[in-house]
Amino acid sequence: MNIAIWLIRREFWENRAIWMIxxxxxxxxxxxxxFGRVDLMSxxxxxxxxxxxxxxxxxxxxxxxVMSIYSTWYLLDCLxxxxxxxxxxxxxxxxxxxxxxxxxxxxxALIVIPAVYFAAADLTTLIMAFIVSVRWSSSIDxxxxxADLWLQxxxxxxxxxxxxxxxxxxxxxxxxxxxxxxxxxxxxxxLLPPLALVLAERWFFDSHVILGTIGERLLGYPAQAFRDDPxxxxxxTAAVGNDTITAPTGIWGFFNVAGFFSSAETWIGAAVGAxxxxxxxxxxxxxxxx
Amino acid sequence: MSALIEARDLTKKYGAHVALDRANFSVEAGRxxxxxxxxxxxxxxxxxxxxxxxxxxxxxQVLGHEPFRERTALMHDACFIxxxxxxxxxxxxxxxxxxxxxxxxRFRRDRAVSLLAKxxxxxxxxxxxxxxxxxxxVHLALAMAIDAKLLVLDEPTLxxxxxxxxxxxxxxxxxYMDETRTILITTHQVEEVENLLTDVLFIDKGRIVxxxxxxxxxxxxxxxxxxxxxxDAARAExxxxxxxxxxxxxxxxxxxxxxxxxxxxxxxxxxxADLFVAKLSGGAE
Numbered sequence: 001m002n003i004a005i006w007l008i009r010r011e012f013w014e015n016r017a018i019w020m021i022x023x024x025x026x027x028x029x030x031x032x033x034x035f036g037r038v039d040l041m042s043x044x045x046x047x048x049x050x051x052x053x054x055x056x057x058x059x060x061x062x063x064x065x066v067m068s069i070y071s072t073w074y075l076l077d078c079l080x081x082x083x084x085x086x087x088x089x090x091x092x093x094x095x096x097x098x099x100x101x102x103x104x105x106x107x108x109a110l111i112v113i114p115a116v117y118f119a120a121a122d123l124t125t126l127i128m129a130f131i132v133s134v135r136w137s138s139s140i141d142x143x144x145x146x147a148d149l150w151l152q153x154x155x156x157x158x159x160x161x162x163x164x165x166x167x168x169x170x171x172x173x174x175x176x177x178x179x180x181x182x183x184x185x186x187x188x189x190x191l192l193p194p195l196a197l198v199l200a201e202r203w204f205f206d207s208h209v210i211l212g213t214i215g216e217r218l219l220g221y222p223a224q225a226f227r228d229d230p231x232x233x234x235x236x237t238a239a240v241g242n243d244t245i246t247a248p249t250g251i252w253g254f255f256n257v258a259g260f261f262s263s264a265e266t267w268i269g270a271a272v273g274a275x276x277x278x279x280x281x282x283x284x285x286x287x288x289x290x
Numbered sequence: 291m292s293a294l295i296e297a298r299d300l301t302k303k304y305g306a307h308v309a310l311d312r313a314n315f316s317v318e319a320g321r322x323x324x325x326x327x328x329x330x331x332x333x334x335x336x337x338x339x340x341x342x343x344x345x346x347x348x349x350x351q352v353l354g355h356e357p358f359r360e361r362t363a364l365m366h367d368a369c370f371i372x373x374x375x376x377x378x379x380x381x382x383x384x385x386x387x388x389x390x391x392x393x394x395x396r397f398r399r400d401r402a403v404s405l406l407a408k409x410x411x412x413x414x415x416x417x418x419x420x421x422x423x424x425x426x427x428v429h430l431a432l433a434m435a436i437d438a439k440l441l442v443l444d445e446p447t448l449x450x451x452x453x454x455x456x457x458x459x460x461x462x463x464x465x466y467m468d469e470t471r472t473i474l475i476t477t478h479q480v481e482e483v484e485n486l487l488t489d490v491l492f493i494d495k496g497r498i499v500x501x502x503x504x505x506x507x508x509x510x511x512x513x514x515x516x517x518x519x520x521x522d523a524a525r526a527e528x529x530x531x532x533x534x535x536x537x538x539x540x541x542x543x544x545x546x547x548x549x550x551x552x553x554x555x556x557x558x559x560x561x562x563a564d565l566f567v568a569k570l571s572g573g574a575e
Contacts, residue, residue: 006392013385014378087378090429092343094393095365285361288343 003096007104008112011078018113021070022120025063026127033128033135056125056153063121064160071109075175076186078105079280083289098284102176106277109172110165118157125153152251163225163260169273171217177276180283217269224263227256294319294440294472295340299348302335302496309335311496312348317489319439320469321503324483325476326566327493333476336493337444340474341370353439366396369433370442375425375449377417383428384413390432402435405465409457423454430458434466441466443475447482455479459486480563490562494570508559512546515539516555524554531568542568 012018079102082088091101129145175190182189198211222228232253237244260266295317302310310332317323327333338344340352342361350357355364377386383406391399406413409427417425426446433441447455463486467473477483490507492500502510515538516524525532527550529541542560543551551557560568 003393006389009392010389013382014380082378085378086373086376087381089343089370089372089376090378092341092361093365093370093372093433094390095362095395096393097362285358286345288338 003100004104004107007096007100008108011104011108011112014081015074015078017070018074018108019116019120021066022063022117025066026120026124029059029062029124030127030131033131055129056149059125059128060121060153060157063117063124067113067117071113071172072175074113075105075109075172076179076190078108079176079179079284080182080186083287086289088288092288099281102180102277102281102284106172106176110169111161114157114161114164118161121157122154148250155255156251159225159255159257164221166266166270167217167221167224170269170276171273173273173276173280176280177283180280180287216265220265224265225256225260226254227259293317293351294353295474296351297336297340297348298350300336300339300350301347302332302339302344303347308496310339310346313493313496313498315491315498315501317472317474317491319472321488322467322473322475322486323489323491324480324487324562325474325491325493326480326562327476328570329478331493332496333493334444335496337370337372337442337474337476341368341372341442343372366394367438368440368442369436369438370444371426371429371433371446372442372444373448375422375429377425377429379416379418381417382413383411383415383417386417386428386432387413390436394436396437397432398435398437402431405431405434405461423450423457426450426454426458427461430461434461439470439472441471441473443473445477446475447477447479455482459483462486480566481561484562487562490566492566492569500565500569504562507562507565510545511560511565512543512548512551513558513560513564514541514543514546514551514555515558516541520554524551527551527554531571533567 082091133145178186178190194210194214198208198214201207201210293316295315297313297315299312299314300310301308301312313332313336325333325336335344339346339350340357342352342355342357342359342364345358352364353367357364387399387402387406390397390402406428409424409431411420411424411428411431417428420428430446447458450458459482462473467486475483475487487504489503490500491498514524514529515535517538521539524539524541527541527543527547529543531542533540533542538555542564546557548557
């Protein structure tokens with residue numbers, strides 16, 4: 001346990017971007033809240049849930065999008081960088097197993113980094129809500145300081161951290177395999193094998209099962225984790241200027257907890273991920289240097 | 291068990307290239323052993339096998355462990371500096387100390403701190419800001435603060451200037467070595483370590499060609515410088531190597547008849563460097 005904490009701490013030392021990027025995003029958003037010219041008066045008649053929820057979701061989504069890109073890069077780099085600069089020879093002189101090392105990188109990407117972004121998004125929305133309330137006085141207050149909304153946002157983040165970790169496990173594990181294996185150009189090597197498989201399948205069998213599987217894994221997460229059924233919750237409609245927006249009154253109904261955790265796809269993916277992790281650990285043991 | 295490292299038929303192939311070819315050797319506790327060989331002889335491969343960094347064929351026991359399968363356990367009792375300057379550029383000196391103190395049960399922080407203070411290296415500096423010599427000092431301080439039974443050094447002073455090299459070896463001998471330690475070291479610069487070694491292993495083309503203590507070398511070998519008029523008589527004593535030098539010829543003998551040879555020329559002890567050259571080039575130069 002102690003070793004796990006030191007390994008995670010080491011990741012923070014090496015990858016300062018883990019916390020610097022969310023700090024920068026949060027800072028920019030706060031600047032926008034401070035000096036932005038948003039005419040909130042025009043949307044003031046919109047129901048509380050729609051404005052507050054939309055605002056909080058937009059902030060969260062921005063963090064989430066950046067995080068996905070950063071985590072991908074992190075996973076590709078983490079087992080490659082120390083082989084490239086040969087510092088792997090120092091890390092391997094410590095009584096730490098290769099399994100612990102690989103799992104610490106995986107945990108950093110799937111749990112630690114999302115937790116950092118979650119905290120940053122929360123803090124940012126709090127500060128922004130405060131600034132907006134002060135700047136535009138009471139007209140918007142009710143929308144932003146809404147206990148149920150905040151609770152929903154926390155639940156959404158926690159649900160997404162758990163479900164994305166499970167859903168994207170095979171992708172993360174695959175990136176670790178490439179990172180532990182490639183001698184150069186990790187980005188290219190991460191794309192080539194799937195591309196070659198897709199083309200080969202198309203060439204020999206004129207089918208696209210692999211492409212479909214990969215696409216489903218990359219893009220299928222929302223459909224697995226959330227309900228896409230308008231009947232699952234109640235909606236409100238409101239006019240914003242000339243547009244009309246429709247928003248759910250709450251997000252609880254969207255969580256497809258039972259569906260996600262009972263889906264075969266979820267667990268097949270997790271099993272493939274586990275196998276790839278074993279693969280990455282083996283490669284880490286055998287491939288010391290580039 | 292007195293042998294700390296025991297290798298039997300240790301073999302490592304990279305495709306068609308045989309880096310280690312059924313090498314047999316053992317290292318006893320309390321010794322400072324030099325693993326010496328030309329480039330590509332298999333030195334680094336042998337060390338990588340001993341440290342569990344590479345798979346191998348044959349039998350190998352290090353501190354009672356099978357290195358490749360039990361590297362984690364082995365690293366509790368063994369420590370290594372493989373090559374110079376492998377500490378990552380982003381790492382700060384105090385982070386390095388914190389990390390090793392956190393993960394290594396045998397690390398003694400006070401010792402590392404005092405060694406670094408001696409070298410005038412402060413905690414907030416990053417490795418990228420340090421010279422190669424200073425980085426090596428940091429790594430050595432970390433390694434020396436670990437109460438390891440075996441310390442392995444692979445070309446630890448490569449690319450360092452003479453001052454840094456001297457500082458490195460002085461620290462090793464004066465502040466680290468005692469009867470509970472064993473050091474295995476590879477280097478090109480035989481002359482530099484000759485005085486601190488107790489044993490040498492010569493390796494060539496993946497095989498161990500000599501495994502001897504320095505005491506044995508002193509009694510077993512001799513070098514004799516003879517003038518040309520005594521050369522035929524000296525050659526009759528069966529030297530295994532000879533080398534012309536300043537108008538004389540130096541002949542090297544194994545188990546020499548010292549009385550006879552003393553009459554033919556000046557008898558010297560054979561240095562490890564000379565023995566290395568003689569053993570590896572064979573015959574006359």
